[in-house]
Amino acid sequence: MTKTTTELKPLIVVEDDPGLQSQLKWSFDGYEVHVAGDRNTAINLLRKTNAPVITLDLGLPPDPTNASEGFIALQALIAMEG
Numbered sequence: 001m002t003k004t005t006t007e008l009k010p011l012i013v014v015e016d017d018p019g020l021q022s023q024l025k026w027s028f029d030g031y032e033v034h035v036a037g038d039r040n041t042a043i044n045l046l047r048k049t050n051a052p053v054i055t056l057d058l059g060l061p062p063d064p065t066n067a068s069e070g071f072i073a074l075q076a077l078i079a080m081e082g
Contacts, residue, residue: 009031009051010031010034010050010051011028011033011034011052011054011055012034012036012042012046012049012051012054012055013033013034013035013055014037014054014073015055015057016038016057016059016064017057032049034048038060038061039060039069039076042077043073046077046080047080056077057070058070
């Protein structure tokens with residue numbers, strides 16, 4: 001039996017690679033998956049959905065080869081919960 005969107009728990013996937021976004025969205029069957037490709041979109045989605053679970057790629061734009069933007073995003077998302 002497939003759950004309707006209103007019965008699914010929200011989950012946020014923060015990933016800038018479209019291929020990985022699709023794979024992760026597919027792998028979280030049973031969740032209402034929201035995809036963000038950058039920090040600001042992730043923050044807005046968390047405000048909108050209040051999702052209890054977030055997967056976070058640390059290599060986000062504007063510096064996808066380093067983890068600096070991912071750690072900034074992580075700090076911002078944690079601050080929203082506290």
